[in-house]
Amino acid sequence: MLRIGVLVSGGGTNLQAIIDKINSGYLKDCSIVTVVSSRPGAYALERANRHGIPAVCIPRKDYAGVDEYDRALIEHFSKYDVDLVVMAGFLSILGETFITRYKNRIINVHPSLIPSFCGKGYYGLIPHIKALEYGVKVTGATVHFVDLEADAGAIILQKAVCVKDDDTPETLQKRVMEEAEWNILPEAIKLFAEGRITVEGRKVRINSGV
Structure with missing residues (x-):
């Protein structure tokens, strides 16, 4: 367990x-x-x-x-x-x-495709505000291991979410949560629980589990 x-x-x-x-x-x-x-x-x-x-x-x-x-x-x-x-x-x-x-037993979900719109001060609506200001067509969420530097640990999973022309920070935040965060965070936990994650420096390798 x-x-x-x-x-x-x-x-x-x-x-x-x-x-x-x-x-x-x-x-x-x-x-x-x-x-x-x-x-x-x-x-x-x-x-x-x-x-x-x-x-x-x-x-x-x-x-x-x-x-x-x-x-x-x-x-x-x-x-x-x-x-x-x-x-x-x-x-x-x-x-x-x-x-x-x-170490390598702390995971975080961040509402952007790291390394974009992340780091110190990027929380809540801020990553979404910055994504819209920059004009990106795709954003998303990242699950990563936690290191000393904010949002800089090895990436486990990422999922992209398309940005719509009429998005506000609030609508984008909601869609990133529903389409990405709520899926890849449990998925990362599942992979960890099954012993399928190997960390090699900055890279996370996901084993087949077969």
Whole structure:
């Protein structure tokens, strides 16, 4: 059984996508054992509670620095024997202590085709605003391993989404979530659970599993 810990900060739509894929049987031998929010009142905590998943808020502002926050998260996840950490709309920065502890066991979903429209400050609607300003015809989402540099870890999966002439940042955000994020995040978890991912430097190789 793959024990998953999910980090959230907001509404938890990607958390819901994972829950749905577990309930449908798509994610076999996977269980979300804890959900941690960096913000009190995040609706993602309500989603977790509805499904009987232990959920807690560990606010970033309660800790003097990143290292202290890392240690608090590590202590919490250790209690739940977490195998894989999933960042699903988590807006706080993870430090070297946490990333080293869970090296190649932290994945994040980002709403663009990395390396476009990513990095520090690119969250929420911002990647979509920038994509529309730039005039790209295709955007999408990326699932990647988390490294010290924001959105710079090895890429696991990407899915493209076409940009429409009448798109607003909000309509584009919604379509990227529905067509890309909610599909490739559970898919990446499935590949990890099945032991089909090999990291070779910057490259992720996906094994056939046969």
